[in-house]
Amino acid sequence: MSTIAIFGSYVLSRRDGAQEVLRDHWVLLEGRQIAAVTRDRPSATEVFDRPGRFVLPGLLNLHNHCFSEAVARTHTEDGNGRRNNQSIVYTVLLPLTKRGADLLSPSERLAIARLGILQLLKGGATTVMEPFRNTIPEMFDAAEEMGIRFYGAPYLFSTSDAKAGPDGVVRYAGDDGQADMDTWNVLYQRWNGRGDGRIGLAMSPHATDTCGPDLLRACAARARELGVPITTHLAQSQAEVATIAGRHGGRTPAEFLDWLGLLAPDLMAAHCIASTDSDLKLMAARGATVLNCPRVFARSGVTAAFGRFAGHGVRTVVGTDGYNMDLLGELNAASMISKIASARADVANAPELIESVTATAAAVIKRPDLGTIAPGATADLTVVDLTHPHLQPLFDARRGLVALGNRANIDLVIVDGRVLIDAGQYLHGDETAMISAANAAIGKIWDLPEAQAAFNG
Numbered sequence: 255m256s257t258i259a260i261f262g263s264y265v266l267s268r269r270d271g272a273q274e275v276l277r278d279h280w281v282l283l284e285g286r287q288i289a290a291v292t293r294d295r296p297s298a299t300e301v302f303d304r305p306g307r308f309v310l311p312g313l314l315n316l317h318n319h320c321f322s323e324a325v326a327r328t329h330t331e332d333g334n335g336r337r338n339n340q341s342i343v344y345t346v347l348l349p350l351t352k353r354g355a356d357l358l359s360p361s362e363r364l365a366i367a368r369l370g371i372l373q374l375l376k377g378g379a380t381t382v383m384e385p386f387r388n389t390i391p392e393m394f395d396a397a398e399e400m401g402i403r404f405y406g407a408p409y410l411f412s413t414s415d416a417k418a419g420p421d422g423v424v425r426y427a428g429d430d431g432q433a434d435m436d437t438w439n440v441l442y443q444r445w446n447g448r449g450d451g452r453i454g455l456a457m458s459p460h461a462t463d464t465c466g467p468d469l470l471r472a473c474a475a476r477a478r479e480l481g482v483p484i485t486t487h488l489a490q491s492q493a494e495v496a497t498i499a500g501r502h503g504g505r506t507p508a509e510f511l512d513w514l515g516l517l518a519p520d521l522m523a524a525h526c527i528a529s530t531d532s533d534l535k536l537m538a539a540r541g542a543t544v545l546n547c548p549r550v551f552a553r554s555g556v557t558a559a560f561g562r563f564a565g566h567g568v569r570t571v572v573g574t575d576g577y578n579m580d581l582l583g584e585l586n587a588a589s590m591i592s593k594i595a596s597a598r599a600d601v602a603n604a605p606e607l608i609e610s611v612t613a614t615a616a617a618v619i620k621r622p623d624l625g626t627i628a629p630g631a632t633a634d635l636t637v638v639d640l641t642h643p644h645l646q647p648l649f650d651a652r653r654g655l656v657a658l659g660n661r662a663n664i665d666l667v668i669v670d671g672r673v674l675i676d677a678g679q680y681l682h683g684d685e686t687a688m689i690s691a692a693n694a695a696i697g698k699i700w701d702l703p704e705a706q707a708a709f710n711g
């Protein structure tokens with residue numbers, strides 16, 4: 255069995271259920287498990303003995319859209335692509351990703367998926383959850399071949415073409431989403447458990463305003479029959495709040511999901527920025543989780559404060575959504591935006607944010623073997639190089655990581671005992687070739703008249 259020993263000037267461990275930073279320890283991996291955390295140097299077939307490293311449990315990024323982000327990259331910043339102040343989700347991202355997925359060949363879609371997975375790994379994540387159009391099954395192929403731990407979340411909609419009308423509202427007419435449920439079931443049969451268990455699925459009804467009550471109930475029933483997590487988008491905008499109130503007897507989006515029985519510990523709800531305080535109290539009482547992605551909203555001038563959700567007692571984790579895939583950068587933004595929003599310096603502190611992408615995120619997906627460094631845990635690690643000039647001298651490793659760290663400081667990414675990233679570089683493929691193949695495929699989408707109109711019109 256292959257063994258790997260990694261030296262950490264700092265090792266994020268746990269004692270009595272709380273974080274503890276060990277100084278000058280070794281982490282020993284045996285095959286796919288963490289075998290020991292020791293003061294003495296263990297013998298191993300491969301040894302990483304580098305100074306100033308912070309050895310963390312593999313980070314979990316439970317909400318990302320690496321495919322659609324690539325499609326929109328640098329087109330949607332600074333307000334570009336917005337019409338009448340509508341969300342670009344329904345005017346640009348969903349329609350263009352659908353059109354692009356239909357236009358491209360499987361190998362072209364695979365090229366974009368590989369770029370996305372590469373970006374997620376280099377952003378420090380070992381486990382990701384990616385909601386995506388079910389016409390891009392190549393996300394699974396890329397995840398399996400590249401070695402990441404991947405929860406694919408192919409969307410279900412109550413409409414075959416989720417795009418907004420001139421008023422910004424997505425309409426559907428009696429569609430129960432059966433075709434998407436059939437596709438989800440086919441993908442589940444094909445992919446769940448592949449890659450020695452690295453590949454899984456989450457049930458992913460897209461959002462409260464694109465899915466009707468029958469589809470949402472069917473999604474919950476199927477997910478609970480299989481024991482898979484449920485993820486959706488909730489209270490993403492005031493327009494969604496108005497749509498749901500009009501359609502469903504004045505309910506808020508959270509009340510709508512609660513009425514259908516979805517608000518529960520197996521639900522991960524992305525964003526919730528238009529939730530009321532009483533919605534958040536309800537979510538806390540039901541044990542649901544908020545997926546907080548502050549930077550994608552900051553880009554649009556909208557506050558998505560981790561501290562607001564956590565302050566209401568809602569289980570809250572940080573993800574990158576469709577903007578950059580730098581999980582360390584996202585933690586920094588979660589800290590800063592929470593402090594600005596509350597006018598307090600002590601909210602969203604470093605240990606709390608690190609917990610959100612390690613032990614808390616692992617608990618959300620019922621994977622106590624992840625998000626922790628302990629004998630018997632799964633051998634997923636993220637190792638950060640704290641020797642950079644902007645991190646020296648260093649008094650507190652966790653504060654250094656959250657306040658000053660970013661993806662350029664990622665040294666090693668190890669999944670299932672396999673080193674995927676070393677010295678910040680992907681080991682199992684040519685990064686330059688992967689980038690140029692994805693660029694060529696995305697260029698075809700950017701050349702579409704619809705894309706030109708959406709981005710430049």
Ligand SMILES: [Zn+2]
Pocket residue numbers: 317319385487524575576
């Ligand atoms: Zn999202």
